[in-house]
Amino acid sequence: MSIDTATVARIASLARLKVTEAELEAMVPELNGILAWVEQLGEVDVTGIEPMTAVIENALRLRADVIGADPLTGGGIRDQVLANAPAAEHGFFGVPKVIE
């Protein structure tokens, strides 16, 4: 499967990466090279094989429903949450106006 400029442009848009025409042109052969190479996986007979779900056998733990049981993952830290924001306004994150 070979991808063309339009496909790369669509993928870039899906990934929210602004690309110039020149960048697009350069990316097409690169991505095609990589995709052609990974496609050798198609050779592998995977009949009856489940996709990997856990790298190392382990069970998902359930957390107790307690607020701030570990302060590192609790709330009530607005200043810390906003500390690095490019546009923190009145306790909110500011973004360009969205029209719904």
Add this chain to the structure above:
Amino acid sequence: MTEITNLGVAALRDGISGGDFTAVEAAEAFNAAVAGASALNAFIVATPDHALESARKVDADRAAGKALGKMAGVPIGMKDLFATKGVQTTAASHILEGFTPEYESTVSQKLWEAGAGMLGKLNLDQFAMGSSNETSYFGNVISPWRRSDGGNTPLAPGGSSGGSSAAVAARLCPAATGTDTGGSIRQPAAFTGITGIKPTYGRCSRWGIVAFASSLDQAGPMARDVRDCAIMLEAMAGFDPKDSTSLDLPVPEWEAGLNADLKGKKVGIPREYRVDGLDADVARSWDEGIAWLKDAGAEVVDISLPHTKYALPAYYIVAPAEASSNLARYDGVRYGLRDLPDGANLQDMYAATRAAGFGAEVKRRILIGTYVLSAGFYDAYYTQAQKVRTLISHDFKNAFADVDVILAPTTPTAAFGLGEMVSDPLAMYLNDVFAVPASLAGLPAMSVPAGLNREGLPLGLQIVGRPFDEQGVLNAGLAIEQRAGFTARPGKWW
């Protein structure tokens, strides 16, 4: 007395607890080494005050007769992928330039609690994507090593933990943290003649480490010998309820368990790793490794890992797929760079911010990852890759039914020159061909220095073990280390 900066973790720890020198003296010595090595570009920021403050506390604790931690007084380098509270954390990207976390990663927190101090944040490949440390927004790291040809070609320190490997090799720090997604601890360790271990997936908490590929990322120590790695891994590992994939297991006393006597142990030699055209020096070094392990009492057997060939392509689907999603959070809203062109709406802002904030290799992988997950392609690429991953895991399981550890080269070649590979992403990816299978299977794996090639550059040997058997890996590594007698070090030119 030897210069303090020549000492490793164990020697520093013992020297400080024994009163041979103070932790502050150690911190000052390494701070000076860091300050004098800007030519290597190993650090993104130096944090001499952090190192000194930890050292003062250790000295005070010692004076007060308090028990000292496993890493008491040992100043280390911290890969700039670990969130450090109050200290800029960038993942070597422009998009996180200036980001100052309000939190400390679990692993770095554990190290500080064990008495270690921080010399600075180490350079790396951007978002840990790369094998040569040429994708950092903050410039290339230069390996302290040079070829013996008398030329001064700047060499790659490996990647992505290239700042870590260069700094440890250059004696700027006795040890450093690394992270390994597809070889990022082992490959740079091999390139710079140092030792590094990636533990079993889940041993070290991923909480607070900037994510690259969640199902592969694993932190580990990089140091100058096996014992130092064992000590530091003990300090880094342990169950963390904040990480759902963390292993709820006690941390073994790996240092105390070190034993280079391999009698009764079986070492597997995977025939698929003996690829056509394998570099002659690498092949020779592998044979030497086999001989050393036999000498240590191990029985050596040929094994087959039939799906080895497919590990790298599977990795280059799974890792970019996870990365494309993990890196979606860098959008200019809550932290990091924001690029808001005139008249841009929200989605334009995202696209502009991410275009300006990510480097070329990061974008390349995001695009690949986005593509393989997109409608109509998911099963052909991602599901297929995860099935192949299951097969690779089965290969190891079968092998470990017969053998205790597996021995292979860490990399197909010694370090290459900076700029020699950048134009060909695929050739660059092939660097990790021997390292990636163990990553896909989540297995503990280590690289130890094994000697020099014909150009005078280090080569590494890799030991892969069963899940949870870091001890077996460390012990085999120790057996090699004792026989390899690797004492070469780069001459100081920086």
Add this chain to the structure above:
Amino acid sequence: MAMSNYRIQGETGEWEVVIGLEVHAQVTSQSKLFSGAATAFGAEPNSQVSLVDAAMPGMLPVLNGECIRQAVRTGIAVGAQINKWSRFDRKNYFYADLPQGYQISQLYHPIVGEGEIEVILDDKDPEGSTKTIGIERIHVEQDAGKLMHDQHPTMSYVDLNRSGVALMEIVSRPDMRSPIEAGAYLAKLRQILRYVGSCDGNMDQGSMRADVNVSVRRPSEPFGTRTETKNVNSVRFVMAVVESEARRQVDLIEDGGTVVQETRLYDPDKNETRSMRSKEDAHDYRYFPDPDLLPLVLADSFVDECRASLPELPDAKRHRYETALGLSAYDAAQLTLEVETYQQFEEMLAAVVAESGKDQRDVAKRVANWILSERPGVLRSAGVAVDHPKNTPAANVALIVAVSEGVISGGKAKEILQAYLTTDTDLTAEIASNKQTSDTGAIEAVIAKVLADNADKVEQYKAGKEALFGFFVGQTMKAMQGKANPAVVNDLLKKVLG
């Protein structure tokens, strides 16, 4: 089983509407699905946001067991299959209310599979007007944050308090065929969730929102193209959306147009739906298993515990009220509609039984009437809300017991309650001082006087104007200040008047 014959009359004939609902119900929990931040409604912006919810670099999700427990309990309550192996996937898209750039949800392996619920289409006929609506699945996922657009001329503001709150997405089959069915389904679902306690059902606070999928077709033809109207937050609005959207589609098709599959928004002021501009972008969510989490495997004992913890559910309760308590289907349905109502009813019934020593079957109707009609009348005329602090179960029980033991009349009980709620009276004293008499001698004397004072009316009565009997009862009761036992008054009057 009632068949719906709701039809839209178009220019070219009749159309049938096909409706499916995806309901997002906020799971009742203290903390969020994957973080320890609080979930309470109405907090200061971004005050209930953890580093995890803000998607800081290196943050990881850890699953809240209570949310899983509530989803499983809900699944059992709708008779659904519980999947002991489920998994969380990432749904990837970029939006300012989605800090991670993906929502952790369950696409491929939801925790709850197929189930169904029975809805009542006519309140007046709860047993005869039911329809079964299929449930396709219930999965657990994260809520998004909130955007505010009206606080700044050029910026929208992001509040992440809701970001990461646990939701159950309950997906129905496209089994509904009228606005009434859609409304009844949502109401019934809300009732079940509130019984189970897995969602508070506060639709005005956004605890339940419905995505309404609507399509139209000629009766018995294949399904048409559907639209999805997002985040509709009341039963009434769901019905309005179905009506207006079906109408729009019919008009569109009949004008030669085609319905496009799209996301729409409902504008209650205009009572119409409109296309959502922000969602026009063709979506490709790139779902894949969240590598930060492992598959969720439930032990049998976990599911058993969930099952055992369920209360009696609405349908079972309603049927029990009819069979064991002898209530009418209508009363049983009304009493079981709201959790607060049935709880009060059962609490009062138990207290009345205990205090009066009567069988519950003998007093159930009286308690039901009191709760469904008598007391609401008092509250209305007193202008008092049902949660008035003096409107306690104890006060109500005292009045019901007094009536059922013949101490006071029903009418007196209402008067006493109204006075008690609105003035400073003592309930026990009021009951005592309004004790009705069954003293036949005293009553006979009063009757004699009433009849003598109204000799003309007695004549009319005897001439056949039997309606006047009530007048004599009223006059007698009035003369006795309401304290005569009405049954005795009735008997004696009948005897005297022949």
